[in-house]
Amino acid sequence: MKRRASKLAGCIITHPNPTIINMHLIISTFAISALTLLPWTALANPTPVSQCIPTPSASALATDFGKLISAYSDKLANATLAPNFQDYSESVNTLIDNGGSTPKNLLSATFTSRSDFEVASAGQPAAPFEIKDLWIACDVLIIRWLSAQSPLPVVGISVAHVVFNRPSWQIDEVWAEFDSAAWLKNLGFTITAPKRRREVVFEG
Secondary structure, three states, rough: OOOEEEOOOOOEEEEOOOOHHHHHHHHHHHHHHHHHHHHHHHHHHOOOOOOOOOHHHHHHHHHHHHHHHHHHHHHHHHHHHHEEEEEHHHHHHHHHHHOOOOOOOOOOOEOOOHHHHHHHOOOOOOOOOOOEEEEEEEEEEEEEEOOOOOOEEEEEEEEEEEEEOOOOEEEEEEEEEOHHHHHHHOOOOOOOOOOOOOOOOOOO
């Protein structure tokens, strides 16, 4: 059987089967090309992060979320919230509607961007915020919290959707409800009960 010879990078390769020689050339050429391009490919397409937030990151993000209430700063808001952040809370809308200068639709979005949240939060007094429970469901955080205000404590639940914006996780949507009546009383508002009280009956 006639041997075939081929040159690759100055070396002579011989094999009795010309088909195998050709296959070796193809594989070797592909391997060299792949090794040459590997660093650039790795930089251009970094390994994607899991879509589920790790527990340590979730705990840290929930803590920072609470600090937006207890120790607000624009720097913290920029690190914690995504630029397209949206907030939905009939409870907050109730506070705005009663204490603000303009009426607020209770079922509308409370904030439609991070900048809207920052403008509204910058002028607000700090309020205590303690996380009582945190549940993690992949890219959703469920936070049960207590604001130990005086004279009335306020409890609430916030549901936050998170996204990975390199280099860190951020919150892009929040749905939250809490005892807005207690919060209003703590702010000095007077809540007058109706003259005729309604009896609430729960049927089994």
